[in-house]
Amino acid sequence: MSSHAIDISLLGRTYSINCPKGQERALQHVAQKLEVQLNSLKTRTHNLSREEVAIMAALNTGYELLEEQQKNQDYNKQMDEKIGLLQSTIENALVERSIKED
Template identity: 85%
Template sequence: MSSHAIEISLLGRTYSIACPPGQETALQHVAQKLEKQLTSLKARTNNLSREEIAIMAALNIGYELLEEQQKNQDYNRQMDEKIGLLQSTLEDALVERSTKED
């Protein structure tokens, strides 16, 4: 599969970004979210350069990603515990059933 370029706009500048076929909507959605964050940062901190705004946005997005990864790990840990409890309960029930049949 070859990529083709789509255009996105960030802080008034247009960028041509390579995008795999079928992923255009996802890339545009991400670009819109990034634009909102960049615009918000720019409005709150007028004295920052484009580069500094981009770094701040990257740090914010990185932090959000880290939080989501932690939530996902916590969820997976909880599910592993519940599955373990369910397996143990089933094993106990099977042992109990087999002793009753004897």
């Protein structure tokens, strides 16, 4: 897959980032969300350096990702349990039906 560089701005600096063709909007959207988070952190924590603000944003994003992964795991577990219950119900119904037919 080919890629090309697009420019994004974060905390007043412009970065040229390689991006796969067709993913430009997604990268720009992520950059905009990151810019909002960085500016919010910078406003709340006046004495942090640019690097420290970036680290805080990375930690926040990592935590949000971890929470979403946990939600997905919980959801998958619930769906597996429901599927197992449905399979068991169907099997029991089929067994009962075959017993009645005999």
